[in-house]
Amino acid sequence: MNSALGFAFSVLGLSASVFGALGGIYALVRNTPRLLVTVRQWAWLVLLAAVGAFVVMEVALFQRDYSVKFVQLVGSDSTPPLFNFAALWSALEGSIILWALILAGYIAAYLWKFRARVLDPLHGWTLVVLLVISAFFFGLMVGPANPFTEVAVPANFSGPGPNPLLQNHVLVAFHPPMLYLGYVGFSVPFAFAIAALITGRVGEGWLVETRRWTVAAWGFLTLGIVLGAWWSYEVLGWGGYWAWDPVENASLLPWLTGTAYLHSVMVQERRGMLRVWNLSLLCSTFALTILGTFLSRSGVVDSVHAFSEGSVGPWLLVFFTVVSGVSIGLIAWRGDRLRSPGAIDSALSREASFLANNVIFGALAFVVLLGTVFPLLAEAYDGTRLTIGRPYFDSMARPIAFVMLFLMAAAPVLPWRKASGELLAERLFWPAVMGVGAMFVAVVLGARGFYPMLTFGLGGFAAGAALRQVTLATRRQGWRGFVGRTNGGMIVHLGIVLLAVGVASSEAYKTDRTATLLPGQSVEVAGHTFRYVSFEGDETSQRVRIWANVEIDGDEIYTPAQTRYTERGMIVPTPSVRPGFSEDLFLVLDDAPRNGDPDAPIRLRVVVRPMITWLWAGGVLMGLGSLLAIFPGRRRRGTEPVSAAVPPRGDVVGAGA
Amino acid sequence: MSSGVSNKLASMRAVWLGLLIASVALLSIATFDDRGPETSEERIQRLSDSFACPECDGQAVSESNAAVAANIRTFIRDRVTEGATDTEIRDELIRSYSSDVLLNPPSEGISALVWILPVVVAVFGVAGLVVSIRRDGEGSRTASAADVALVAEARTDSTSTDSDASRPPASESDSSA
Structure with a gap:
């Protein structure tokens, strides 16, 4: 019964996605608005199908319906309810149901948010892209990773239950959904990017519309990663929290490119530059979530976290190739429209510092990707077996992290366009005092060692710059000085400083x-x-x-x-x-x-x-900062360091809408 | 008035020089007043951190609870006590297991690429950054009529609100033309 019903929902999801996508493409190409409107109904059906599949699987798990293959795999008579609920995402097939559910949820949220704009081709294409993605995941559920397959039940059968590591701590109920909310969340901005490329409306409109979606996805991904580290610390019992394990790296890669995107997108919004670069970053972020899923779910890399291996590896690789190919092709096709009108005036400017940020995040993403896949490539090339582990990643990531901390101190005080030395000297004064103060306190308290001390110094410097922004903003705007992208972003920076200090001390003085x-x-x-x-x-x-x-x-x-x-x-x-x-x-x-x-x-x-503990506190603060950044701030906050005088606008802001 | 400004500049410079000296001093204290030479306990820890447990998916022997990891830990402890050098211990472990017992890939053979490629990428990244700032900096010295128009447009743009993206994006049609 559950088998048939669940499979029916999977098929419904697949066909609704396919019909919706095809209908949408036809309507958009032939320009028939009446048909375009119907795409929404297909999308709501996708949500129904995803919720249905999820509920059926949970019901089957709780009924211990071992005739469902997945329940036979991870169910057990004796699993406590919480872990039985979480058993859905304890292995590959079930985690695809969760993926589909979250994707359908995002699609529904997207439909509701932009319900007034269905006829806009940009939105039509966005929905089509989202439906294509959901068709892929429902396709996996119907085909190679069907969790609902009906199997024979031996007499007196009780399954093995979820992997013991996954029924040991309550975090199992939060870490994977949070991570998936992050991974899948990048689908929405990615769909917008592809739609912008297809429609040729590659300016700043779609960026502004996806801003909050991206920050939300980034915030979820951040929390997911930190919760994963915490889970690793509380459960795995090896005394650490981050092992540069392939599965961990797979989650870090989209985080790195996503972080780079969140910064460089501001250059485009403000100055209209870096269009190709931003599109590439966003597309790679989405592609990397798929590649990460491939790496962690196909069994090609050894990992202590690889809880599920299955036959979906080749499919994910094909999807990754399609995503990358389509993105690159579209960006090349629209190349003529992507030329930037603006230019960078000076190395001492906000935009130059964002570019530097992108280089450094790109470099770290490259190193992490290289270290993760190189053993595979080497073995394929000439059979060399080698392991790339913590010492390599640590020695590569450490200098990069120091440059990041330095940029976090300098960039927030830099104005757009161009800054003078005096201006910097003035604005960086208190942050620098804080950096030296942090080192002084650390030395007095007996901390020694070059690297930790450098972390404390640069951390204090960066925290000072973040606090300076928030202080100035709250002085002018009261509580509103805490919300909006700039101020929320500074709270995120403070979280990163706490995290860096936590990592440095807990490693150096362990x-x-x-x-x-x-x-x-x-x-x-x-x-x-x-x-x-x-x-x-x-x-x-x-x-x-x-x-x-x-x-x-x-x-x-x-x-x-x-x-x-x-x-x-x-x-x-x-x-x-x-x-x-x-x-x-x-x-x-x-x-x-x-x-x-x-x-x-x-x-x-x-x-x-x-x-x-500072590390976990930093994670919480980063999540909080993301939330504050999503919260609607005042338009064009007056505290932003702008070099040119901006005329007062007052009520025009509201009237402009 | 101008002497006041230069005074302020001079004192600012002095203050920054002071901050610089203070941070160098504090960093030096932290670096050179360290706990002295590595103790054998620290050496054992460092070595156990740098070898992979052969059976546990790339975990370090210091992190793994597997029996083989415990054996290697004991081996390292024994050899350190006997006075073996790092290289000797490393070679012995490679001989008993294989070269994938090293968590840090060797810098010869194909795995040298793992060390070279990031440097190449970093050099290219920094060069690209410098070039793009330089080139842009020169190009934008003089404002063309198009620049002026763009600024005017950007000013009008910034008075609109975030949710207002439904308007036909004027800057796009402009830049594509």
Whole structure:
């Protein structure tokens, strides 16, 4: 029953997308507005189909309907409700349902937002592109990755449940949807870009309309990545949060190009320049979300996060090729219309600093992509097997990150067009004082080391520049000084500074010790005493859990655990973390007496990471900043450093609409 | 009046010089007052960070809970205690496993590309940046009639609102012409 119904919804989604797209193309080419209006109905059907497929799959998971192939794969009688709900995106086929649902949601939001503008060809083409994308994903659901396939159910069958790593922490319910909201969100600006190219309206109109969509997608992607890092820290039990793993890199790539786009788009809005560049960045961002999905879902790269492998790899690669080919072809075709009317006057200008930002983000994206796919290429070329890991990425990303921090300090105070040395000296004074102050405080507090100190200094410098903007804006506009793109963007910058400081200190001043302890014995790490008190365990039909009671500083008891999931026979360590403003104490039960002998020794790993909480706080602040940036600010905020005098406008602003 | 301005400039310069000296001083303290030479514990940590666990998808041996990773950790600890050099340990590990035990790709053979390409891209990126700023800077010294028109247009543009993109985008037809 669920199988048939779910498959029916998939087919409905596919056919609605295909008919909608074809009808739209026909109507746009033949210029028949009455037909164009009907495309909207197809799009609403797509939403119905996606919601239907999602609901059917959730119902099947909760009914433990093992005749549905996907439920047999990830369902289990004993999975708790939350993780059973999240099991939908714990493997490939289900995550495509989630992708389709989110895409359909974005399409619906788009239809509603621009409901008055259906007959505009720009919007017609945008909708067509969105429907083509959704046709692809529904196509995967109908064909190579059909989650609803009906299978025979053996007697007394209970499935293995989701991968144990995915039923260990509540973050599993938030991290993937957030990430997908980010990935899929870039479909809307991408569709606009393609529509702009097709209609030839490649000016600034479509940019302004997609501005908030892009910021929203970027904000979701940022939160998704940070939540993923947090999940990795809380669940994987290796004491870190970011491993430069291919799946992590795949999520970082669109983030990098998307960030570059968010900045350079302002140059186009303001000065009409960089049109080809912006279109290319936006198209690559979308293409990279597909490439990332290919890398992480096809099993071509080894990854600790690759929870799902399947037969969709070639399809994703084909789609990636089509997306890239169409984008490049259209940009080349419209090349004559894409010449910029403006020009850069000086290296000391806002636009030049945005260009520098783009070079640096582009360079980092290139390095990350190279490091991720190079092992594949090398092996294909002459069979060389090599691993590219953290040391490589760290040494490449570090200098780039320092340039980014420096640009974050200098760019926000630069005016458009041209700045003088004196102007910069004046505007950068307090930020510089803050940078030196941050280093001074750090040195007094005993921090040492070149790289962390440089991070603190540049971080303070960048934070100063961001605070300067927000202070000036709030002084003039009150609470409105916190909203709008410029001010929200500064809050995001502050979040990045917190994140950078958190990364630098938690890496540079990390202490990592492993100790073998008998009950009653203790170990001293980084000024804290960890005493192994006792050993306990419990058992359910689903899992066997054992944990050690460890007393920290003769006070609180923490319980690092190991869980053995019986169905999959997999042992998952659950670290126990004592978070704090200045440092986190991270305990992992590395080895425990299997036979449950209470007098046997345990192997306890203790990782002390100073200021890692700042990293998570930075992530939260970046999300908040994105939200503030979406919030409608005052048009053309008066606090923006503009070199030329702008005549007062007053009420004309409202009247112009 | 002009002496006041130059005074202000001079004091500004002095203040910035002070800030520069202070930051160099603080950075030097942080760099040279470090914890002294690497202890063997730090060396073990650094080495365990730089080798991949052969069975765990590119995780470092310091990060992995797998048995083989634990073996390599013990091996590194033993060899460091015995006084082996980094290169010796590296070569021994490559011999026992294979060259993909290195997390940092070697700088010879095909993997040298991983180190060379980013430098090439960086050089091109910076060169492109410099060229585009230079070229544009020269081209825009004199304002042509088209420039003046564009400015006027941009001014009118900026009085409209964000949601007002439904109007036929005038600047587009202009630039395409």
